Amino acid sequence: MVNPIVVGIIGAGRIGRLHADNLRVMPLFKLKSIAEAVVGEELLDWAESRNLGSVFVSGEDILNDPEIEAVFICTPTDTHAYWIEQAARAHKNIFCEKPISLSSAQTSRALQCVEEEGVMLQVGFNRRMDPSFRRLKQLVESGELGSPHIVKITSRDPQPPGEAYVRSSGGMFMDMTIHDFDMARYLMGEEVTEVYTRGANLVDPMFGRCGDVDTAVITLTFASGAICVIDNSRKAVYGYDQRVEVFGSHGSATADNCRPTTVEVSTAASVTRDQPQHFFLERYNQAFSDEIAAFAQAIRLQEPVICSGLDGQQAERIAEAAKESHRSGLPVKLSFCAGEGISAMQAL
Template sequence: MKKITVGIIGAGRIGKLHVDNLLSIPEIQIKSVSDVVVNHLQEWASSKGISVLTDNYKDLLTDPEIDAVFICSPTNTHAQIIKEAARAKKHIFCEKPVSFSVEETIEALKVVEEEGVKLQVGFNRRFDPNFKKVRELVQQGEVGQPHILKITSRDPEPPSVEYVRSSGGLFMDMMIHDFDMARYVMNSEVVEVSARGAVLVDPAIGEAGDVDTAIVTLTFANGALGVIDNSRQAVYGYDQRVEVFGAKGAATADNCRPTTVEVSTAEGVSKDKPLYFFLERYTQAYIEEVTQFAKALLENQEVICCGNDGLQAERIAKAAKESFVTGRPVKIEHIEQAEDKVVLN
């Protein structure tokens, strides 16, 4: 059996999640984990059968036995590590976003292309079976010509202010998932963005320079319109919904709940709240995305979510932030002309 040897860069919550999911794939062997602080990881690594712990990610890049790395470190490190990993001929799985800068992302993707390695970006929602089904129905023409896309994405509680300060802001940190989902479901590029935001959940988020509530409208190249709403706090749980409305009908993916039981009495009708957080809601999607990355390496196939997908989502996020600041719609061509003379397929 062919084996892929993997190294993990960054052993926070998402890094550990990927370790658990990769361990379920027989063709994957996890050899090394790097983190800036490794002393507290000894027992965890031993329990996972990981033989090498290091505080220097470069140790993974110089190890000839490692075929691929998972970049789960802070976003401000992603682009540099991608370039170094590509030059070391390692295949790459990188958490979103690729960077906070369109220019840095383009530079990193050029190195990936030059070195001929594979890069998958961690937009896990593409691998959710419900959202994937909506995309398939749209592609099959079941709803006819798409007219309107609606995405709702609301967290159950706001993150810490410390996280907000380093996150890149709601549009780049949170809504970027929805920007990718918009392109994925509609199979059409976004050509214009208009954004509005407010601080309605936690004043400290505003003091940190961000918003906690936002609505973005999108215009697609195929003429369809989209609307995305985000909130940092939905008191009833993790609210994740997608709808595509078209000439022949609509396709809707509703929230996932612990059960589908609905109780009807004289007092009213009730059902379970949505699953509480992303680790519960997207359990299967996280497993599927690393499974598909492993398959792409083992069978030398194209990855499902490539570097260009990461780049386009960042362009939309940057346009949304510009629209929010200026109060005007922003055309994506404006962003491209100003910052990218090269088309990356």
């Protein structure tokens, strides 16, 4: 990979800066520009501490810059679809954070545009690149576990977001569980045909006031008859709880939480070990880096991306069905062709 991919980032919030930090140190990329509505002192300090120089431009500047080959869309969710369309029209390859949008019509339109322009689009379901979950995927694909029968995903945040975030999040299923929906499809390699949601408001009445839940168990049925169950909470006091298990006809595999150290302390009072890594920045640190390395490889080798627009769209459809099931109290059927949307897992 001789010549690096010149990149612009649209949106310099937490996730935009995270990608910037990773892009900065990878020889595969050359980070040229960052667009942010208001470039305040705090942002300038951040850029200076990274020796980024005069990196700030407008979003349009990025799209109009012929040197820039790929655009990272890290803006608020409700503008993702807009920037995807703009970037596609400008013939840039696109890395977009999840979800693509909160509206299936918008998502469809954005994907249509990507297809028309023939650019690449990778959606930021970073957990696909987590070393432990990749290993699970390899175990499924290699057949070591036989036919998958049951997939179990535990996904619990260490602390709930604020009310403003909740109100604009699209709800827990679209904001948080969407990662688990993608993980379920990714591991199973087939499509979900039915969704049943049992949600509750047990953590904080605020969620109820926002019309949202904070606790849920969601059952997904797959075309093959296999079953996935996801359990979510907005508040696991002991830290970020991210575990996955695949149970199949030939065996089972579990991926446990990661912890800062391996130290176990035994005293007269107790035997203790570390809590799980605090939150997604720590737990998926490697995955955030690996997903953009995979993006670079897809661009340079003209390979399929590890997580496509269709993958993003399918996870959104499942999230919509989960919401509907929660509303009605009944299982909701989903109809799309089995397998149509599962990106290939690249051997990296």
